[in-house]
Structure formats: structure tokens, C-alpha cells
Amino acid sequence: MMxxxxxSGSQPSHPWQTNAEKTVRTxxxxxxxxxxxxxxxxxxxxxxxxxxxxxxxxxxxxAGTVGLDDLDDGSTISIPEGMGDDYExxxxxxxxxxxxxxxxxxxxxxxxxxxxxxDLTVMGAKPLALxxxxxxxxxxxxxxxxxxxxxxxLAAEEAEVAIITGDTKTIQGNKLDSMxxxxxxxxxxxxxVRDNGLSPDDVIIVTGNLGDHGIALLSHREGFDFETKLxxxxxxxxxxxxxxxxxxxxxxxxxxxxxKDPTRGGLASCINEMAQKSDVGIILEESDIPIDMVVSxxxxxxxLNPLEIANEGKAVIGVRPxxxxxxxxxxxxxxxxxxARIVGKAVSEHKGKVLLRTSIGSLRQLGMPVxxxxxRVC
Amino acid sequence: MMxxxxxSGSQPSHPWQTNAEKTVRTxxxxxxxxxxxxxxxxxxxxxxxxxxxxxxxxxxxxAGTVGLDDLDDGSTISIPEGMGDDYExxxxxxxxxxxxxxxxxxxxxxxxxxxxxxDLTVMGAKPLALxxxxxxxxxxxxxxxxxxxxxxxLAAEEAEVAIITGDTKTIQGNKLDSMxxxxxxxxxxxxxVRDNGLSPDDVIIVTGNLGDHGIALLSHREGFDFETKLxxxxxxxxxxxxxxxxxxxxxxxxxxxxxKDPTRGGLASCINEMAQKSDVGIILEESDIPIDMVVSxxxxxxxLNPLEIANEGKAVIGVRPxxxxxxxxxxxxxxxxxxARIVGKAVSEHKGKVLLRTSIGSLRQLGMPVxxxxxRVC
Numbered sequence: 001m002m003x004x005x006x007x008s009g010s011q012p013s014h015p016w017q018t019n020a021e022k023t024v025r026t027x028x029x030x031x032x033x034x035x036x037x038x039x040x041x042x043x044x045x046x047x048x049x050x051x052x053x054x055x056x057x058x059x060x061x062x063a064g065t066v067g068l069d070d071l072d073d074g075s076t077i078s079i080p081e082g083m084g085d086d087y088e089x090x091x092x093x094x095x096x097x098x099x100x101x102x103x104x105x106x107x108x109x110x111x112x113x114x115x116x117x118x119d120l121t122v123m124g125a126k127p128l129a130l131x132x133x134x135x136x137x138x139x140x141x142x143x144x145x146x147x148x149x150x151x152x153x154l155a156a157e158e159a160e161v162a163i164i165t166g167d168t169k170t171i172q173g174n175k176l177d178s179m180x181x182x183x184x185x186x187x188x189x190x191x192x193v194r195d196n197g198l199s200p201d202d203v204i205i206v207t208g209n210l211g212d213h214g215i216a217l218l219s220h221r222e223g224f225d226f227e228t229k230l231x232x233x234x235x236x237x238x239x240x241x242x243x244x245x246x247x248x249x250x251x252x253x254x255x256x257x258x259x260k261d262p263t264r265g266g267l268a269s270c271i272n273e274m275a276q277k278s279d280v281g282i283i284l285e286e287s288d289i290p291i292d293m294v295v296s297x298x299x300x301x302x303x304l305n306p307l308e309i310a311n312e313g314k315a316v317i318g319v320r321p322x323x324x325x326x327x328x329x330x331x332x333x334x335x336x337x338x339x340a341r342i343v344g345k346a347v348s349e350h351k352g353k354v355l356l357r358t359s360i361g362s363l364r365q366l367g368m369p370v371x372x373x374x375x376r377v378c
Numbered sequence: 379m380m381x382x383x384x385x386s387g388s389q390p391s392h393p394w395q396t397n398a399e400k401t402v403r404t405x406x407x408x409x410x411x412x413x414x415x416x417x418x419x420x421x422x423x424x425x426x427x428x429x430x431x432x433x434x435x436x437x438x439x440x441a442g443t444v445g446l447d448d449l450d451d452g453s454t455i456s457i458p459e460g461m462g463d464d465y466e467x468x469x470x471x472x473x474x475x476x477x478x479x480x481x482x483x484x485x486x487x488x489x490x491x492x493x494x495x496x497d498l499t500v501m502g503a504k505p506l507a508l509x510x511x512x513x514x515x516x517x518x519x520x521x522x523x524x525x526x527x528x529x530x531x532l533a534a535e536e537a538e539v540a541i542i543t544g545d546t547k548t549i550q551g552n553k554l555d556s557m558x559x560x561x562x563x564x565x566x567x568x569x570x571v572r573d574n575g576l577s578p579d580d581v582i583i584v585t586g587n588l589g590d591h592g593i594a595l596l597s598h599r600e601g602f603d604f605e606t607k608l609x610x611x612x613x614x615x616x617x618x619x620x621x622x623x624x625x626x627x628x629x630x631x632x633x634x635x636x637x638k639d640p641t642r643g644g645l646a647s648c649i650n651e652m653a654q655k656s657d658v659g660i661i662l663e664e665s666d667i668p669i670d671m672v673v674s675x676x677x678x679x680x681x682l683n684p685l686e687i688a689n690e691g692k693a694v695i696g697v698r699p700x701x702x703x704x705x706x707x708x709x710x711x712x713x714x715x716x717x718a719r720i721v722g723k724a725v726s727e728h729k730g731k732v733l734l735r736t737s738i739g740s741l742r743q744l745g746m747p748v749x750x751x752x753x754r755v756c
Contacts, residue, residue, distance in 0.1 A: 070572075073470060073500050074468045076469070076570055079457075088442050088444075090454050090455075091543060091564060094511070123444075129469060135475075165470055167471050176553070176555070182473060194444065
């Protein structure tokens, strides 16, 4: 609990100093620029970390009557009005380990918030609240720590989700080499959307270009120099999918009948899982799958399949066929959906399999990625 | 997400083997007795870990229509009936790092479940669902991994809480030296109980002997040989507090007006925080505070204050005075409350301070523990 380490043993600071004390203070300051074991031990250091860096930089701190500022044993969430009678809560968790922590287009903080927001969203839920549990090795730079918290805040603001409670553990530098952030989220879904809801003739939409995150991270980490700067797509999809998720068929069901976010293993993993769980076949039109030219070039050079590359700001959507154009238009009117495309449809044959129709009209199977995803970025 | 790594790249197992294959298989098996990076990579290893160890050993896997077995992007929680009109959800998170992972009376798995269950309970909530995010270094023994999952399951069964979704990350052994478990919980509270709800004359109750967890862990870790075997108190307090939390005053308010669990920093930290946040003084009768003789002897020998030692299965409760005896009786009728005691009361003087009345009648202050808790066990 954040609370545990927050109150205990706070000592007064000394605003007035002699020169000699100032010298000592400077030494202390240079220590204070990095995480020490004391930051996890209660007392002034922990107070500075929690109050001075975490609370100060998070702007949505409450989703009920007890919030982050209260530093109680937990926080509360009030269910918003107008959720109908048969809503459910949705809960999801993910521990984030990212190498490097900062990359073009984002950092571990933005991924931690977006990853959990997106998992809630693709289940049909409006994200209400996140927890944030940080594990950080001693020696970690406080300025980087603050930058990551600020990044979490920007993503949380964008997704309109509160960060209501947290936990900070410091670990000796010889026992852990980098930061780990767990975010767990709760959302509320008037109608839960599953990954197994496809029926034959349902239309498959992807909300934008595929592979940007994995290739941007790989390029940055390995120092590859592609002609155009590649940027990760890491973003919350909650705003993008808000209007489409509210659409209902004539009999009151969501027109989005299945959804998933194509993170690790990319579209290939995601769409195969949807086909298997829904017990339908899926035919994708290869030439309709949106991929940035830089990503496809990079993948060709590196021998990678862009359909197996991770994304952090996309969704793969199954839509009832008569509503596909309407959903597509809604997606394309949002900044994160400009490149949304209809890429294929579910069929009653080829159950559990995904087939790519190539530009010359032949069909080949898009298999589930095997083994360790390359690049291993999430 | 557990899901991500669960489906991809599963390969068929080979039940029929030649002798030669058996030899190879034996080698594989010895590798398979430890966590490898492949356990986090999708494919057969991950499938064995999730299906063969995690799902198999967790018996409460659902709190709504989508549960652990569905391996979707998250799981759902249905609010139980009869919660009234103004309930709130309570959410709490904690990452658990325990050294050693196994100790007399428990292990990291039991602590991970109980710690989060207890945080929900002391907020007045009935625990509904937990997430479990495990980070494990390569080389970790699979038998220990399974033992920890089984222990989580026993604690979850005891607390009647489902483990509905999870995440497993494997990290190279040179980057992390031991297992970390994050548990995040959601509960539902008809009336939220805060740590700031004390008024003058409220009675303070502790639910049992203090210091058992910290001293048991310390003794085991350091090899101290105390006369009687000490055992950690790690336990869920949800059952113990169920009946007392349902008691209402004549005007419909909870008779439990404030509550907290005395984990890190022990009773001293917990009760000082309650005094400060409630803006009351608290006077504790030193001779009424229940401490096992072995713990008090060990603390005397080691120069530790038993009131600053961590507990993992206790609560510190503020009760409206006219209901104190009734709450005490309810507590004492439960196996985890046999040693429950009234230990003091809130007063209007000494605001924000805690005073111990010694056996000779003098008052001395019980301060907030300063600096790193000794022993550092949680």
C-alpha cells in the first residue's frame, strides 16, 4: 500500500542553512537525484517521492469518495449513473517491463496506462479507475521517475481514467535491473464484448496501421536508421471506440460483436484467437491491411512479418455486417482511427483458421505466431 | 495479460515415445523443472504454466460472466444483490516482495492474497475479486511456483474471493533475483470504513496478538532459535470481521467507525495514523495489549519494540463505545479473534498523539516509527 510507506517517520526539512550545511545538502541532493532504499522505507524520502512526485503529477486522483490523496488502505469507485440494470464490471491487470524505458512516441508509463485502458475498452468497458504499483531499483534517476509519472498522467487524462491508489517498492540494485509497473484497471460495461463473438459474415475492421510500436521500439533499441522516423502507436483507444461501442442493433445488442487489441503477436495472434474462440473462419484481404511503408520496408529488411508485430494503440473489431460502414466512418473521424480499414470477414468455412487472400486472389493461411515473439518488446 | 501468452504457438505433446526420445525428454524435463524465458513466451511452456499449474490449482476462477478460464483481455465482476443503494466499490493494490519466500506459517502466495483481502476488509468491503500478476526470474523452481499458487488458492478459498485474471512475466535471472507478486483487489462496501473515523470515547480493539509475523519471519531468516516455534499470523481477516462490519447503530451507521490493518510499522504506525487522521488523542493500556510471550521475549533480546513489528492477519478497530463488548464477543467467537482485546480509547485531548498508560499509571507517548522498519519484512 502506498499508505504504509507514506506517513511513517517524516522529519522536518531545513529551509535555512549555513554554508557548511549547504555543502552537505548538495551531497545529499545528488543522492536524492536517485532512488535509494530509503525511498521505500517511510520517512522523508518516501514522503518526497509520494507527495512531491507521484501525487503532484497525477491530476485525476479519485473515482469515488476515497481517492489517492486520502492514502487510506485503498480507494473507492462509484458506479456512474445510466449504466442500466445488467452492467458488469471489467477488471484486468498487466505488469509492464519495457526495454528501453523511453522510446520514440512513448515510455513505460504511457504503455502501462494505455495497455490496461485498452484491455478494458476491448471488453466493452468504460475505464473508471487504475491502480499503479511501481517496483524500482535503487539508483534509478528521480528525474526519469518523474517523467514516467507525468507520462502516465497524460495518458490517464486522455483516457479520462483516474489513478486512485498505488504502491511503491524499492529493491536493491543488484536484485532488479530496471523499473516494473503494474497497472490494474476497473471499468464498467453496459454490455461486455468478448473475443469469441464472431459469426459468419461479420466484418473485420482494424483501427489503423499495424506494427508501428514493435518496429519503432526495435529500431530505437538496436540503433537501426530508417529513412523516416518511426514512432510507436501507443495510445488509449477508449476515446476512439466510445461512439462505436454505444451503437446498438435493432434488438438492442452491440453492433461490435467481438474485439481484441493486437499487442504481443500482433494481428496474427489476435485474429487467430478470435477465429478459434468464435469457431469461424476468417478471410483477410491482404492488400487492405493498413501498414506504413516504413514498417513494411523494415520488416522486409529484417525478415519479420508485420502482422506478427506488437501494437499498443489499435483494436481489431468484429462488426455486424450492416453496420460496418457506419462503424468505419465513426473510427475515421477520430485522430486515432484515420487509417481504419475493413480488412476482411468471418466465414462459416475454415473454422478456427485465418486465411489471407493475396493480390492475385490465392488464399494462404495466416498462422498463430510460434514461440518467442520477435522482436520481444512487451 | 495472461491471455497474450497463453494461446500462441502451442505444440502437440507426444505421449508415445521411443527410448531415445525418452532420454531427450528426460533432459527436457529437468529443464522443465525450472522457469525458463520460454515460460513467458507463448507456446507449450507457457501453456503448461498457465493451464497445468495456475488454472489447475485455482478453484474460484470467476466473479461474473467472464472468468479466468476464458483467458480474454480481462474478466468481469457482477455486483452481488442486496448491497443497497449507496454502496461503493473499494480497490487496493500491493506488490509483494518477501524474503524468504517460504516461512513458518505461510509464504509469499498467502501474504499476497491476505494482504489485499485485508486492505479491502478494513475499508469495510466484502472482497469480490483479485487479480494476480506474477513476475518470476528464469531458473525459479516450478515446484515452488506451484506450491505458491496452491497457497494463494487456499487463502482465496478461505477469504471466499475469486482470482479472476492474471499476468505472468518471466525475467532473465541476472535482471531479477526473486519472485514478485502483485495482487489487486476489488470489493464492495455498503458503507465504507475509513481510517479517520474516530471520535472521543470510541473504543480501540485489536483482534489478536501483535508481532507474530515480523518476529517469525526474522527468526526464520536469521536462524534464531527461540524456545517455542513462532508462526506468522498471516491470514485473511474478512471472515473474522464479517459479522462486526454488519452491525449498525440505531441511526443506521456502522458501529465500526474506523479500521486499519497493522502491517508495516505495526500497531505503532497504524494507531498513530488513525489518531492523526481522526484528529483525536488515543490512550492505550499497555498491559492490555496482547503479545505472545515468545514475541515479547524475542523483542527484548533483540532490542525491538513489539508494537512496531509487522502483522499480516490482524485489524485495529475503532468502535462506538456502547457496542464495544458486542464486537469483542463476535471477534472472540472466531478462530482468528480468540485473543482479541479492548486496548484503549480515543480522547479529546492529546490530538493526533498516542499515549501508553503503563502498569504504574504513568503516560508515555507511543511515537510513529522512524525510518526503515526493523526487521524489514514487508
